[in-house]
Amino acid sequence: MGGPAGTVASPDITPAELRLAVRNHGLPLEALREPITPAGLHYLLIHYDIPAVDPDTFRLEVGGATERALSLTLADLRAREQVSMPVTFECAGNGRALLSPRPVSQPWLTEAVGTAQWTGTPLAPLLEEAGPRPGAVEALFSGLDRGVEGGVVQSYERALSLTDALSGGPLLAYEMNGAPLPPQHGFPLRLVVPGWYGMTNVKWLARITLLEEPFQGYQQSVGYRLYGDDGVPGEPVTRMRPRSLIVPPGVPRFESRERVLERPGPVTLRGRAWSGQAPIERVEVSTDGGATWGTAELEPPIAATAWRGWRFGWDAPAGEHVLCSRAADAAGNVQPLEPPWNLKGYANNAVERLPVHVLSR
Numbered sequence: 001m002g003g004p005a006g007t008v009a010s011p012d013i014t015p016a017e018l019r020l021a022v023r024n025h026g027l028p029l030e031a032l033r034e035p036i037t038p039a040g041l042h043y044l045l046i047h048y049d050i051p052a053v054d055p056d057t058f059r060l061e062v063g064g065a066t067e068r069a070l071s072l073t074l075a076d077l078r079a080r081e082q083v084s085m086p087v088t089f090e091c092a093g094n095g096r097a098l099l100s101p102r103p104v105s106q107p108w109l110t111e112a113v114g115t116a117q118w119t120g121t122p123l124a125p126l127l128e129e130a131g132p133r134p135g136a137v138e139a140l141f142s143g144l145d146r147g148v149e150g151g152v153v154q155s156y157e158r159a160l161s162l163t164d165a166l167s168g169g170p171l172l173a174y175e176m177n178g179a180p181l182p183p184q185h186g187f188p189l190r191l192v193v194p195g196w197y198g199m200t201n202v203k204w205l206a207r208i209t210l211l212e213e214p215f216q217g218y219q220q221s222v223g224y225r226l227y228g229d230d231g232v233p234g235e236p237v238t239r240m241r242p243r244s245l246i247v248p249p250g251v252p253r254f255e256s257r258e259r260v261l262e263r264p265g266p267v268t269l270r271g272r273a274w275s276g277q278a279p280i281e282r283v284e285v286s287t288d289g290g291a292t293w294g295t296a297e298l299e300p301p302i303a304a305t306a307w308r309g310w311r312f313g314w315d316a317p318a319g320e321h322v323l324c325s326r327a328a329d330a331a332g333n334v335q336p337l338e339p340p341w342n343l344k345g346y347a348n349n350a351v352e353r354l355p356v357h358v359l360s361r
Contacts, residue, residue, distance in 0.1 A: 017107050026111025032247045032272050035115065035302050035309065036086060039177050042114030043198075044184055045091050045106065047156050048147030051204050055188045060172070064140070064209035067131030074174065074188055077121055083171060084119040085194070086306040088274045092197035092224060092237045096345030103345035110245060110352055113274075115306050118192045120173035124166045127210070132162060135212040139165040141191050144204040152218050158202050159215035160193065169194050169305075172205065194305035195239050195276030197347070199224050227343035234342075240276030241349040242335055244283050244310070244327035247271055249356065261358040267314045271296075271325050274307035278331035285312040289322035289353065290337055296325070318360040326351045 013021070024045045031041045055074055062070040091112035096103055098110075127139065143156040160170070171192040174181060181187040186203030193200045199219065215221075225233035247270045250261040261267065273280045283296040299309035310325075326335040339350035 013107055014104060017104060020106045024106055026108065027114050029111060029245065029248050032245055033270065035306075036117055036177065037114040039116065039179070039182055039185065042116055042176075042185070043089070043091060043112045045093075045112070045198060046145075046184060046203075047149070048145040050183050051144040051146075053144060053188055053204060058188055058206075060189060060205065061207045062126065062130045062209075063207075065133040065136040065212045066210050067133065068129075070126070070130050072126075077172060077174060077189065080121040081125065082119065083122055084117060084175075085171070086115055086117050086303045087171075087192055087194045088115040088240075088305070088307045089113065089198045089201060090240050090243070090274070092199050092346045093344070094243075095339065095348030095350065098350070099339055099341055099345050099348060103343060105345060112198075113243075113245070113307075115272075116176050117178065118171060118173040119175035119178070120171045120189075120192065122168065123170040123172055123191070124168050126172070127162075127166060127208070130210070132166075132210050133212070136162055136210040137213065138162060138211045138215055140207075140209040140211055140215050140217075141202040141205055142207040142209065143186075143202045144206045150218050150222050154218055156202060156219065157215070157217050158200055158219050159211065159217075160200070162210070164193075197224075197237055197240055197276070199237070223344075224346065225344070226346060229343075231343060237346050240274065241347055242273065242275035242277070242280065242327040242329045242333050243349045244273035244325040244335065245271055245352060246285075246323055246325050246354055248354065249323075259354065259356045261316055261356060263361055264316055264318045264358055267316045269296075269312045269314055269323065269325075270309065272307040272309055273325070273327035275327065275329035275331075275333060277333055278329040279304065280308045280327055281330045282328040283310040283312075284326050284328075285314075286324040287314055287316075287321050290324050290351065293326075316356075316358045318358050321356045321358065323354040323356055324351050 094112035097107040138159045140159045191202045224237040284293040296310040296312040328334040
């Protein structure tokens with residue numbers, strides 16, 4: 001893949017990236033076997049610091065271009081309509097470290113994904129209660145976490161169009177997998193927007209502001225854009241592209257995590273596939289590095305907002321193999337064989353390649 005000169009100072013992981021990597025973590029891929037990811041195994045990305053929040057004094061403030069301002073305690077939010085649903089999150093930078101030249105940032109391979117059961121109250125009725133004014137065009141979501149990015153001191157903030165905010169999908173979540181949100185996942189309140197990349201799901205949510213002009217803050221107009229070679233911000237990163245991952249078969253080599261099957265013979269390969277653009281319609285599997293493909297059997301969906309399981313029978317011969325899986329959704333989107341390069345390494349949904357060594361005994 002091509003890229004602008006000077007994008008990568010070294011092919012090695014930098015100390016700055018290591019500092020990011022020890023704060024953030026991916027899903028151990030063997031946990032793909034679980035339809036609902038345990039909270040401690042769910043991928044995690046924290047932009048700044050985890051804020052200390054007193055739940056007894058916490059308030060969610062709703063204002064801006066509204067007919068009335070709202071100030072809600074956690075008890076107020078819990079007293080409203082409650083909804084619980086499984087939602088798949090994927091980091092927009094998932095797959096970044098597989099690009100060449102490699103964008104320097106959180107060095108994700110393919111593990112920045114997870115599916116939790118989120119419980120909270122729907123966003124739309126709350127906004128309708130506040131009463132958007134006729135000129136309102138966006139809802140801005142502000143977290144309590146603060147830091148410096150792009151030379152700008154800021155709270156983490158993202159906006160949705162008012163149409164998306166009122167669509168009925170977004171949730172103000174206060175529980176993850178039946179328990180209060182862990183501190184690292186946004187305690188006491190976070191936004192959950194099914195189908196969108198993870199940057200949309202603002203954690204430690206403290207304020208919702210309706211705007212009469214599009215939000216021009218860093219995370220909207222500079223961050224989370226698809227940059228090309230010219231360094232000019234391009235299209236915004238929005239909904240998740242289709243992706244499929246395989247539950248790693250066999251056992252791993254300790255140092256490399258390469259997979260080893262202890263004997264030839266029948267193997268059922270399993271995995272999960274998702275798309276934020278349309279339901280998963282097909283998953284194909286290759287055991288020869290993408291030269292030939294077979295169709296996997298799809299498992300029943302657990303929810304329209306979550307990944308879908310699949311299985312594929314393989315009579316594994318002794319030797320070296322490369323396993324691949326690729327997903328296609330009902331809108332006709334298919335995973336590419338080669339990764340689309342961009343300056344920040346976003347939305348790389350290229351087909352995975354999983355080396356497997358099958359022992360002869």
